[in-house]
Amino acid sequence: MRILVLGGDGYCGWPTALYLSSCGHDVAIADNFHRRSWDHELGAQTLTPIRPLTERLRTWQRRTGREIESFIGNILEYEFLAGVMREFEPEAVVHFAEQRSAPYSMIDRQHAVFSQVNNVVGTLNVLFAIKEFQPDCHLVKLGTMGEYGTPNIDIEEGYLRIRHNGREDVLPYPKQPGSFYHLSKVHDSHNIHFCCKIWGIRATDLNQGVVYGTVTDETALDPALVNRFDYDEVFGTALNRFCAQAAIEHPLTVYGKGGQTRGFLDIRDTVRCIELACMNPAARGEFRVFNQFTEQFSVLDLAQMVHIAGERLGLTVTIDHLPDPRVEAEEHYYNAKHTKLAELGLKPHLLSESLLDSLVNIAIEHRDRVDVNLLLPRVNWRNSRNDRRAKPAISAVAAD
Amino acid sequence: MRILVLGGDGYCGWPTALYLSSCGHDVAIADNFHRRSWDHELGAQTLTPIRPLTERLRTWQRRTGREIESFIGNILEYEFLAGVMREFEPEAVVHFAEQRSAPYSMIDRQHAVFSQVNNVVGTLNVLFAIKEFQPDCHLVKLGTMGEYGTPNIDIEEGYLRIRHNGREDVLPYPKQPGSFYHLSKVHDSHNIHFCCKIWGIRATDLNQGVVYGTVTDETALDPALVNRFDYDEVFGTALNRFCAQAAIEHPLTVYGKGGQTRGFLDIRDTVRCIELACMNPAARGEFRVFNQFTEQFSVLDLAQMVHIAGERLGLTVTIDHLPDPRVEAEEHYYNAKHTKLAELGLKPHLLSESLLDSLVNIAIEHRDRVDVNLLLPRVNWRNSRNDRRAKPAISAVAAD
Numbered sequence: 001m002r003i004l005v006l007g008g009d010g011y012c013g014w015p016t017a018l019y020l021s022s023c024g025h026d027v028a029i030a031d032n033f034h035r036r037s038w039d040h041e042l043g044a045q046t047l048t049p050i051r052p053l054t055e056r057l058r059t060w061q062r063r064t065g066r067e068i069e070s071f072i073g074n075i076l077e078y079e080f081l082a083g084v085m086r087e088f089e090p091e092a093v094v095h096f097a098e099q100r101s102a103p104y105s106m107i108d109r110q111h112a113v114f115s116q117v118n119n120v121v122g123t124l125n126v127l128f129a130i131k132e133f134q135p136d137c138h139l140v141k142l143g144t145m146g147e148y149g150t151p152n153i154d155i156e157e158g159y160l161r162i163r164h165n166g167r168e169d170v171l172p173y174p175k176q177p178g179s180f181y182h183l184s185k186v187h188d189s190h191n192i193h194f195c196c197k198i199w200g201i202r203a204t205d206l207n208q209g210v211v212y213g214t215v216t217d218e219t220a221l222d223p224a225l226v227n228r229f230d231y232d233e234v235f236g237t238a239l240n241r242f243c244a245q246a247a248i249e250h251p252l253t254v255y256g257k258g259g260q261t262r263g264f265l266d267i268r269d270t271v272r273c274i275e276l277a278c279m280n281p282a283a284r285g286e287f288r289v290f291n292q293f294t295e296q297f298s299v300l301d302l303a304q305m306v307h308i309a310g311e312r313l314g315l316t317v318t319i320d321h322l323p324d325p326r327v328e329a330e331e332h333y334y335n336a337k338h339t340k341l342a343e344l345g346l347k348p349h350l351l352s353e354s355l356l357d358s359l360v361n362i363a364i365e366h367r368d369r370v371d372v373n374l375l376l377p378r379v380n381w382r383n384s385r386n387d388r389r390a391k392p393a394i395s396a397v398a399a400d
Numbered sequence: 401m402r403i404l405v406l407g408g409d410g411y412c413g414w415p416t417a418l419y420l421s422s423c424g425h426d427v428a429i430a431d432n433f434h435r436r437s438w439d440h441e442l443g444a445q446t447l448t449p450i451r452p453l454t455e456r457l458r459t460w461q462r463r464t465g466r467e468i469e470s471f472i473g474n475i476l477e478y479e480f481l482a483g484v485m486r487e488f489e490p491e492a493v494v495h496f497a498e499q500r501s502a503p504y505s506m507i508d509r510q511h512a513v514f515s516q517v518n519n520v521v522g523t524l525n526v527l528f529a530i531k532e533f534q535p536d537c538h539l540v541k542l543g544t545m546g547e548y549g550t551p552n553i554d555i556e557e558g559y560l561r562i563r564h565n566g567r568e569d570v571l572p573y574p575k576q577p578g579s580f581y582h583l584s585k586v587h588d589s590h591n592i593h594f595c596c597k598i599w600g601i602r603a604t605d606l607n608q609g610v611v612y613g614t615v616t617d618e619t620a621l622d623p624a625l626v627n628r629f630d631y632d633e634v635f636g637t638a639l640n641r642f643c644a645q646a647a648i649e650h651p652l653t654v655y656g657k658g659g660q661t662r663g664f665l666d667i668r669d670t671v672r673c674i675e676l677a678c679m680n681p682a683a684r685g686e687f688r689v690f691n692q693f694t695e696q697f698s699v700l701d702l703a704q705m706v707h708i709a710g711e712r713l714g715l716t717v718t719i720d721h722l723p724d725p726r727v728e729a730e731e732h733y734y735n736a737k738h739t740k741l742a743e744l745g746l747k748p749h750l751l752s753e754s755l756l757d758s759l760v761n762i763a764i765e766h767r768d769r770v771d772v773n774l775l776l777p778r779v780n781w782r783n784s785r786n787d788r789r790a791k792p793a794i795s796a797v798a799a800d
Contacts, residue, residue: 078509109478109528113521120520120587121513124580128509131784152569153562160574162553162562167733169552174560174571175590180524183594187520187587190575194583198727198781327598333567381598384531 002026003278004088006075006126007096008068009053010035011228012142012211012270016094018218018225019271020278021066028069028088029053030081030097034118035228038104038235042388044374047229047244047366048214059224075122078129085133092138092278095126098184102146102326103234103379105181107386112180119184120191127195138281139192139203140274145263145293145336147186147207149176150329155336158205158289173289178328179381189289196287203286204277208270209263209293212239213355214362216268227267229362232374234388239264239302240359241375246310246317247363248370253377256324258300259331263293263338266349276344291338294348309356313364325377402426403678404488406475406526407496408468409453410435411628412542412611412670416494418618418625419671420678421466428469428488429453430481430497434518435628438504438635442788444774447629447644447766448614459624475522478529485533492538492678495526498584502546502726503634503779505581507786512580519584520591527595538681539592539603540674545663545693545736547586547607549576550729555736558605558689573689578728579781589689596687603686604677608670609663609693612639613755614762616668627667629762632774634788639664639702640759641775646710646717647763648770653777656724658700659731663693663738666749676744691738694748709756713764725777 003020007013008029021027031053039045051059053070061067069088073080075097098119099105105115123141130137148155151174160173172193175186192203214229230236231244233253242252265273273292282288303319310317324330342348349355363370379386403420407413408429421427431453439445451459453470461467469488473480475497498519499505505515523541530537548555551574560573572593575586592603614629630636631644633653642652665673673692682688703719710717724730742748749755763770779786 109524112528113524116520116524116587116591117517120516124509124513124516128512128784151571153564153567153571160562160564162560162574164553164560167553171551171553171574172576174562174574176572177590177594180591180594183587183590186590187516187583190577190583190586191516191580194577194580199784384528384599 001092001278002088002090003092003094004028004030004084004090005094005096006030007098009033010096011230012267013096015216015219015227015267016271016274017068018060019216020275021060021068022064022218023275028071030071030073030075030084032072032074042232042234044232044235044371045369047231047363047369048226050226050228051224055224059222063221075125076118078125081125081129082133085129090134090137092140092281093126093130094140094274095123096142097122099181101235102179102181105179106379106381107388108384115181116184116187120187123188124191127192127201130201131195131199138278139201140277141188141192141203141205143185143189143205143207144182145207145209145291146182147175147177147189148173149178150332150334151176152333157291157337157340178326193287196285200285202282202284203288204282205287205289206273206277206292207289209265210237211265211267211270212237213267213359216271231370233377234379238299242303242306243359243363244370245375246306246315246360247367248372249316250372250375251318251320252303252306253375254299254303254319254321255326255377256321256330258303258321259298260328261296261298261332261334263291263296263336264351265293266355268349269294269346272346273341276341276346280344290340291336292341293338295350296334296336305356306360309353309360313357313360322377325380327381401492401678402488402490403492403494404428404430404484404490405494405496406430407498409433410496411630412667413496415616415619415627415667416671416674417468418460419616420675421460421468422464422618423675428471430471430473430475430484432472432474442632442634444632444635444771445769447631447763447769448626450626450628451624455624459622463621475525476518478525481525481529482533485529490534490537492540492681493526493530494540494674495523496542497522499581501635502579502581505579506779506781507788509784515581516584516587520587523588524591527592527601530601531595531599538678539601540677541588541592541603541605543585543589543605543607544582545607545609545691546582547575547577547589548573549578550732550734551576552733557691557737557740578726593687596685600685602682602684603688604682605687605689606673606677606692607689609665610637611665611667611670612637613667613759616671631770633777634779638699642703642706643759643763644770645775646706646715646760647767648772649716650772650775651718651720652703652706653775654699654703654719654721655726655777656721656730658703658721659698660728661696661698661732661734663691663736664695664697664751665693666755668749669694669746672746673741676741676746680744690740691736692741693738695750696734696736705756706760709753709760713757713760722777725780727781
């Protein structure tokens with residue numbers, strides 16, 4: 001199958017592109033390196049030293065004999081995207097090419113507007129390009145479990161059968177997103193659903209949980225194929241951040257009580273879910289929603305697991321409860337369904353002691369790269385302006 | 401009360417500004433004349449000859465002794481909007497400053513992207529400006545009944561109590577908007593709801609039905625105060641368009657079976673609803689939703705009423721059923737609640753024979769201004785590119 005991976009240089013996109021290539025698909029990547037430039041902006045870097053995309057792709061070809069084509073450009077420029085669609089003629093487009101950090105979107109007005117315009121217009125362009133150049137192509141779009149928020153009822157996969165005043169309908173599940181980023185994904189979902197209806201586009205919206213881990217079978221083949229491992233307060237997801245904190249014996253930063261419960265999955269399952277979605281496309285006109293996660297944990301659960309893993313490895317690990325910089329329920333009901341990908345054959349990698357040990361070990365290996373100034377939350381949802389500029393002098397003092 | 405009307409030069413904004421001023425409020429208008437420039441783009445004009453904003457405001461002051469301040473600029477430019485907020489210090493912001501035509505948003509990719517970026521970023525800017533400069537100010541935002549679509553259950557006002565698997569919650573009513581424009585309003589609603597939650601903003605989302613009529617007590621005071629009356633396929637709403645068609649004995653253009661049922665209201669009720677919302681503000685942090693319409697009609701109901709009114713006035717009126725250029729249910733269940741504004745004191749102007757006669761008479765008075773080339777639908781939802789450029793030569797032939 002010919003699969004185009006938009007955002008194929010990022011944390012999920014890169015291992016996905018490799019996995020799809022290893023499965024024998026013809027894969028192309030489109031990327032504009034936004035993710036790498038946000039690191040420059042924030043003064044951050046991935047814990048694992050990643051290589052330039054050209055070197056990554058050369059190494060993959062040398063190691064496996066498989067070629068992954070690359071297109072460098074911004075999908076917000078329609079002429080670029082149209083050119084990619086015409087040249088590569090994908091049968092599936094996997095769309096990771098969005099700003100994916102909630103704190104980044106909450107820094108200030110410019111970052112909120114950027115996140116929404118970037119994500120919404122990029123996805124609109126993808127929809128128009130499919131309609132105009134590859135109408136039978138299947139859109140596999142990365143959404144987020146955060147679109148649902150934390151309702152007091154069970155979370156279903158995209159739709160809910162509702163009985164009301166003696167009548168009944170199946171309607172889109174109500175959305176309560178918790179950041180300008182999460183909102184952008186809700187906007188995308190509505191836009192995609194509409195285009196499926198009017199143009200007969202095939203789409204699968206993967207409402208993904210929080211991803212952890214960094215290594216897949218493919219990225220492990222060569223040091224030049226190593227994947228990102230973000231640990232900073234803006235782009236680092238909870239479990240990865242805790243592992244980096246444990247590695248340098250910095251307190252694990254739990255926000256509030258830590259009762260915030262979410263769906264999680266191993267990056268090795270992310271790449272498998274994408275392939276399952278591609279191989280089992282939505283029908284023409286169908287807007288299909290899968291909840292893409294394998295287990296639920298509270299943030300405090302994760303911190304306690306990292307605490308134990310760290311001690312097992314001889315580290316002194318403590319847990320700090322910081323005031324929650326986000327506006328969210330710190331304790332709540334949470335029961336989200338996730339059966340559709342399992343029905344397609346997903347065999348989950350559940351979070352295990354050995355995985356936790358390996359994650360902490362990766363963090364230990366690279367601990368000289370951890371910048372302690374990037375660990376504490378500096379983006380507060382209650383402010384409309386948060387100063388995230390890197391300030392070397394002041395930060396050096398604050399780090400003492 | 402100090403009330404800022406964003407989009408105060410438009411079809412709903414202008415009579416609202418006058419009504420609020422006549423009630424004794426201190427009113428300011430902000431507008432960038434986008435609405436007038438879209439007429440230039442489409443080769444269209446309002447049936448009623450409207451005057452420049454400066455002349456409108458001078459006339460209002462001369463007639464009533466009341467001054468309405470004006471700020472000319474685009475709310476997408478944050479410095480402009482911030483300056484208005486700092487200078488005028490509004491207690492309520494009434495936000496009409498959006499692209500409001502479904503067909504306009506469906507012309508092509510550029511118009512879709514423009515409609516969503518313009519509306520979403522404008523509203524984000526308003527939210528940030530309220531947070532940063534007037535945190536106690538009440539946002540009165542124009543949404544649309546079209547956010548709900550046509551579900552097979554009763555439509556409630558913004559929220560729905562849902563029981564599911566033995567648990568219960570009150571959640572945002574599921575949205576099924578039917579154009580890129582309607583989608584932009586859904587995006588706005590989600591963004592506003594979130595900002596109420598994180599920043600304690602007060603907001604009322606007025607999910608307005610389709611507005612008809614053109615005259616209010618205030619616009620009738622002087623010919624220079626006359627309001628817009630759009631009849632073209634892009635900006636003309638159903639009833640006003642039918643009246644213009646009847647006036648020139650052009651068949652009334654009903655799309656499909658005409659069973660599409662919507663909420664409607666008289667423009668004299670629009671202005672009253674806005675004042676009621678301003679005088680009864682939402683609480684800090686409250687995201688309040690009112691359905692702002694007074695009666696439900698099907699499109700065919702309206703055409704038949706205009707048919708009868710036209711014949712009463714000696715016109716020969718026929719009804720044409722055209723293939724529906726929109727993707728929508730042509731027959732469906734529709735029962736939408738609209739009690740909250742009535743509870744605040746709204747006394748509706750129901751659609752009457754005398755109002756229909758007066759609307760058709762206004763159209764007859766200005767029938768020399770009707771361009772028949774603008775009556776038939778040229779924007780089809782099923783296409784991603786619709787040619788709406790004015791083509792004088794070709795149109796002259798087509799008009800024969």
